[in-house]
Amino acid sequence: MNRTVEQLIPAIVSYVNEHKGYVTKTKLLKLLYLFDVEFFRTNRRTFTGFEWKFFHLGPWTSEYEPIVNGLVANGVLLEQISSRSEYDTKFFRSSEQHDLSKLFASFADEAVLRRVLNTWAENSTGEILDYVYFRTEPMEHGIRNERLDFAHIQQETPARYVRSSSGANQKDIRRLKKELASRLNSIETPKTFEFTPPKYDDQFQAEMDRLEKQN
Numbered sequence: 001m002n003r004t005v006e007q008l009i010p011a012i013v014s015y016v017n018e019h020k021g022y023v024t025k026t027k028l029l030k031l032l033y034l035f036d037v038e039f040f041r042t043n044r045r046t047f048t049g050f051e052w053k054f055f056h057l058g059p060w061t062s063e064y065e066p067i068v069n070g071l072v073a074n075g076v077l078l079e080q081i082s083s084r085s086e087y088d089t090k091f092f093r094s095s096e097q098h099d100l101s102k103l104f105a106s107f108a109d110e111a112v113l114r115r116v117l118n119t120w121a122e123n124s125t126g127e128i129l130d131y132v133y134f135r136t137e138p139m140e141h142g143i144r145n146e147r148l149d150f151a152h153i154q155q156e157t158p159a160r161y162v163r164s165s166s167g168a169n170q171k172d173i174r175r176l177k178k179e180l181a182s183r184l185n186s187i188e189t190p191k192t193f194e195f196t197p198p199k200y201d202d203q204f205q206a207e208m209d210r211l212e213k214q215n
Contacts, residue, residue: 001049001063004103008032008048009067010076011103012113014094016121023092025068026057027125030132033059035116037136041156042112052150054142058133068092 036046050061138148
């Protein structure tokens with residue numbers, strides 16, 4: 001497991017809270033999974049190093065809960081009890097703000113997390129569950145109670161630039177090139193340039209004479 005996860009979790013909670021979203025234990029777990037999916041897409045490894053498996057509500061890991069419980073016990077995460085039945089019984093808040101950039105060696109890796117959080121921070125737990133369960137490659141190929149295989153994730157490759165065709169045929173292109181060359185040749189350019197000396201006032205000349213005498 002990546003020990004940075006202990007810093008990553010409160011940073012995610014802080015980010016979601018700052019963007020007016022809520023964080024429950026289930027939602028936080030799925031956000032970590034989504035980050036691992038997208039991090040694997042560009043780095044061919046997960047960030048957390050968790051042993052993810054296909055459990056009742058989709059991706060789950062036994063390593064998650066002890067870390068969260070430790071962060072709560074140490075006051076890094078704050079728990080708030082909810083009386084609303086449509087939510088989990090507890091919400092998480094961070095005891096302080098966190099700088100995401102301190103968690104990563106490169107901006108590219110930080111950008112992966114920001115994309116995930118910008119997409120899902122304000123979404124409900126149910127919406128995230130639906131997405132991770134049915135629309136992420138490890139779950140699509142997963143077997144219940146078995147370890148999830150992240151190798152099914154398609155690698156992200158930069159889009160290749162291809163110049164679009166104008167639709168003109170070669171005969172028209174040759175004709176247009178000749179017309180352009182003819183127009184360029186017809187443009188008259190001056191062969192010589194006249195230099196106009198600058199005009200200096202009496203004060204400027206007096207100051208120059210004074211400097212010359214000093215030297």
